[in-house]
Amino acid sequence: MSEEIGTETAPADPLSLHVPEPAVRPGDTPDFSTVRIARAGEVPRPPVDVPPDDIRDLAFSIIRVLNRDAVAVGPWAGLLSADELRDGLRHMMTLRAFDARMMIAQRQGKTSFYMQNLGEEAIACAFQKALEPGDMNFPTYRQAGLLIAAGYPLVDMMNQIYSNERDPLKGRQLPIMYSSRDHGFFSISGNLATQFIQAVGWGMASAIKGDRKISAGWIGDGSTAESDFHAGLVFASTYKAPVVLNIVNNQWAISTFQGIARGGSGTFAARGLGFGIPSLRVDGNDYLAVYAVARWAIERARRNLGPTLIEHVTYRVGAHSTSDDPSAYRPKTESDAWPLGDPVLRLKNHLIELDEWSEERHTQAEAEIRDEIITAQKEAETHGTLHSGQHPSVRDMFEGVYAEMPPHLRRQRQQAGY
């Protein structure tokens, strides 16, 4: 072979740089024909102690439970009762309504910034239900569903968003950068990918202490390009850390399509294979599938079988944040064309199909949730919003930098007049 190459005489073309482009841009017709989607129920469910090499194909398929007729099918189905499914639906509906309400609050100037979870509600809401008290998530900014499913009070979320006098974080963090140790929700950084390796360290600590708690790392498709992602994978792999490593592939990193971070790799899940980490792809808009895969991975971690990498395949229906306009970089109707559908609608239809839900009950639930959110909002606003009412004090600004305030900060606090 090498001799043949050596005798090649035709001159090679000059080099050219390859810059991936999404299939469509604004003005084009949305096209997801290249997204290969497995049929619901098609992907097998291996035992949790399966050798990673035996399930390499799971990094290239998509585990799905709900089929087109909203029926739960296949080996990953059958884990959740009707009550649990109704809870799940309510969590997702609550998150969606909460987002809608807070988007308006941001436009009304009650806060500076907001990030919604639209279209991705199933992932965090379902995952949280598979965890135990004491486990710890290391979330990014689009996993508010973890808090809602863990029962964190909506009014505390709003107090944080408003940076008001009851803000649990004393006005120190951007809106939605929540933190609640008691609800298994690690402080959101706002710097991307940093929390991925921290999740691994947290899991390692549990193993060092001989405890039973496990952790979950979260990262977006775009941020998998950061070195912290790879540090997380290598540490998780080396020490068989009890951690579930979640990639939420919502197709867009602000305006950059997922192909820029994914490069030549077939899928994001496939990144785990080189580390010998069992790596699965799941339909992120299928509450039942996310829950089933989460349960599988969490059981592996709990049984000291090591880490699992999960790529949740979904679509970011809304803007990245209140600071960008998606119509500038993708077709306006792209989200309608997304082949995995809407997570709330799919679970609703499934419950109706089971005869455990109805359009009437859904409408009634929507009204109840709206009331619950409005009540919480009214209460939160009695404690202030970003530009009116009560706020954490300027004195608070100097607290908590260190366990004890060092002399230089005390001097500066005095200079500030406090």
Add this chain to the structure above:
Amino acid sequence: MIEAIRDAMDVCMERDDDVVVFGEDVGFFGGVFRCTAGLQKKYGPSRCFDTPISEAGIVGAAIGMAAYGLRPCVEIQFADYVYPAYDQIVSEAARIRYRSNGQFTASMVVRMPTGGGIFGGQTHSQSPEALFTHVSGLKTVVPSNPFDAKGLLIAAIEDDDPVIFLEPKRLYNGPFDGYHDRPVKPWSQSDLGEVPDGHFTVPLGQAKIVREGTAVTMLSYGTMVHVSLAAAEAAGVDAEIIDLRTLVPLDLDAVRRSVLKTGRCIVVHEATLTSGFGAELTALVQEECFFHLEAPVRRVAGWDTPYPHAQEWDYFPGPDRIGRALQEVLEV
């Protein structure tokens, strides 16, 4: 000093199961400078272990562990290699207490050999302390002798905030006065090499006057404490020499008292001059002591070049350069 550092970790690991030690070559081998020798054997591989070559991974994992409730004391093989971990240190370890309103903290120590004088070239000689003193939420410590190294390291491990612990590698095997062509003196021939057994601390935030004097105040830390002593002696100057030991929090009272007494001040560090910690010290001295100053405050520091290999001793701010600065400050 290596034994003192190892002993500090040993004492802490013995007293507290939550103290864990890890880094590159730290476990079985005991570290490239031998600072963790024997710890894995004594405490087992889950409390002292080798890591992949990933500084961001080492510090990031330590932050997760600290959030869990452990007290990691990690080693970065050379301070020159800390930059891949800089985001984890600056954006995460330093801020977790603040941004979570105390729900999560990062009680951890990041140890790293610092400074030159060993022909390490630009990748084994840097002094990056100012990159850490500039960051709110961090404490930065630089010991100058085995006694302080042990007492400060125990205090750092027991501290509830993240501590950057810079170990001047030229001091590992003995004090160094900057006369590089003279025979190396081991710590065993120095009073400062006497280190008590067991647990004791040198509190963070307290400077130490290593030589009392009246003519000029010399502010320094790490290796340059010894070089400053030698320079003052060579110049025959009755200098008051302060070993800061902790840069943040700074013992400003000690600095102020001394400069008010002497009316003159020079700052000596090995790190590059521009935006170095000396700039902060100089600013503080003029803010606090301006009307007592007889002369402008002078800085003696590494040149603003990368740390060279062949020209190491022209780069290093040795006794001659310090002596000239002393002369200038005293002539005013």
